[in-house]
Amino acid sequence: MAAPVAVHLEFGGGAELLFDGVKEHHVTLPSQSEPWDMKQLLVWIQRNLLKERPELFVQGDTVRPGILVLINDADWELMGELDYQLLDQDNIVFISTLHGG
Amino acid sequence: MPVLCSSCSEKRAVLKRPKTGHSLCKACFFWAFEEEVHQTIVAAKLFRSGETVGIAASGGKDSTVLAHVMKLLNERHGYGLELMLISVDEGITGYRDDSLETVKRNQQQYELPLKIVSYEELYGWTMDAIVKQVGLKNNCTFCGVFRRQALDRGAIMLKVDKICTGHNADDVAETVLMNILRGDIARLRRCTAISTASEGDGVVPRCKPLKYAYEKEIVLYAYFKKLDYFSTECIYSPNAYRGYARTFLKDLESIRPSSIMDIIHSGENLSVREGVKMPVQGTCSRCGYISSQALCKSCVLLEGLNRGLPKLGIGKHHRLHGKILSQQPLTEHEQRKLKSVDF
Numbered sequence: 018m019a020a021p022v023a024v025h026l027e028f029g030g031g032a033e034l035l036f037d038g039v040k041e042h043h044v045t046l047p048s049q050s051e052p053w054d055m056k057q058l059l060v061w062i063q064r065n066l067l068k069e070r071p072e073l074f075v076q077g078d079t080v081r082p083g084i085l086v087l088i089n090d091a092d093w094e095l096m097g098e099l100d101y102q103l104l105d106q107d108n109i110v111f112i113s114t115l116h117g118g
Numbered sequence: 119m120p121v122l123c124s125s126c127s128e129k130r131a132v133l134k135r136p137k138t139g140h141s142l143c144k145a146c147f148f149w150a151f152e153e154e155v156h157q158t159i160v161a162a163k164l165f166r167s168g169e170t171v172g173i174a175a176s177g178g179k180d181s182t183v184l185a186h187v188m189k190l191l192n193e194r195h196g197y198g199l200e201l202m203l204i205s206v207d208e209g210i211t212g213y214r215d216d217s218l219e220t221v222k223r224n225q226q227q228y229e230l231p232l233k234i235v236s237y238e239e240l241y242g243w244t245m246d247a248i249v250k251q252v253g254l255k256n257n258c259t260f261c262g263v264f265r266r267q268a269l270d271r272g273a274i275m276l277k278v279d280k281i282c283t284g285h286n287a288d289d290v291a292e293t294v295l296m297n298i299l300r301g302d303i304a305r306l307r308r309c310t311a312i313s314t315a316s317e318g319d320g321v322v323p324r325c326k327p328l329k330y331a332y333e334k335e336i337v338l339y340a341y342f343k344k345l346d347y348f349s350t351e352c353i354y355s356p357n358a359y360r361g362y363a364r365t366f367l368k369d370l371e372s373i374r375p376s377s378i379m380d381i382i383h384s385g386e387n388l389s390v391r392e393g394v395k396m397p398v399q400g401t402c403s404r405c406g407y408i409s410s411q412a413l414c415k416s417c418v419l420l421e422g423l424n425r426g427l428p429k430l431g432i433g434k435h436h437r438l439h440g441k442i443l444s445q446q447p448l449t450e451h452e453q454r455k456l457k458s459v460d461f
Contacts, residue, residue, distance in 0.1 A: 029341070029349070030179075030337065030349045031349045031350050031351065034350070081368075082365075082368035082369055082371065082372045083364075083368045085334060085337060085338065087132075087341075090132060090342075091120075091130065091131065091132045091133070092131075092132060092133035092134050092338075094133075094134040095121045095131055095132075095133070095134050095141055110341075112337055112338075112341060113349070114179075114333050114334060114337045115351065115364070115368075116178070116179075116349050116350055116351045116352075
């Protein structure tokens, strides 16, 4: 049984509007037998944090194309994307690029 | 197992560049991003020493990064340019007034002069008022046309030699796709040009130093450098045609990141068969701005707004331009066609 995992989530670039405008969220993921991975985190976020328009945040299993994900300040493409296993106190940032410049 | 930077092999990599697939640390990424923009500027000979350059600033991610990088490169490489910020206030409550606050902060952060031009003072119409008359389907046409001219007017008021805009690689690729989808061969040929020619009164040449910079890198550059920018979708844009091209492009990018550069490359290398009829550049008989028709688009749209005929300028009614210019009344049938608006 893995211990509960505390993660710090940040939403930026307009993505925060889907979460009542709140940019920072400290969440504790409940303990479960398997380690938490990003794929499960996305499902959890959709169920517990997302306030509206899920299609603007997730597409299928992953984030909508145009939303950048940083894990501990590094591109999630370098960390295994959806397969990355979360560690306690990880910092995950979701930045939307889908707006005017 | 942290991935090491492929450039310096010392520090932890923080991003994987979509353009090259390389993994870079923060410092190497900043350097690569900035120097690539420098190479773009030098290779295309965008500026000459001593020129005054107006940076089109909206407070958004692209123009904020553009202002930051232009100032940095101007100092680092001694371009010898005098830089200024030009901002356009379209009169969109809740969107533009907030982003203009960001531009004012940018002005102080980068210590550059700032000029704001508004649709209200130039045309007598804010976007809020236009959308009330036109609806939410074709409003972006008005905004884009008016903004293009507004930037030129602002540039002339500031006496700048050139304008530079923050259009990035994604924007250019989307424009190529849009012009293919619409079959607009004239625009398709012009849209990948990195700078416009400087013909015509009231028109200031403009260029896109960020033309080859991926949107993802611009956002990450701004994020890691903690640059201050405004990020909300314009409230009137949900039905804009560009949205479809953007969604498609983003899906392509997730499959093959080089798609964006590839589309730009294809756009640059298109050649048009001989004998294809192209519009000829002239001037507007009313205001003197460049135009391929008797009346420039801006005048046509404005006429439509002022006469309560919102569809004038949307779709092809060129034959009516002559009637409008000579102040002849329109027939009832013509009026009806131009009045109908879908919301």
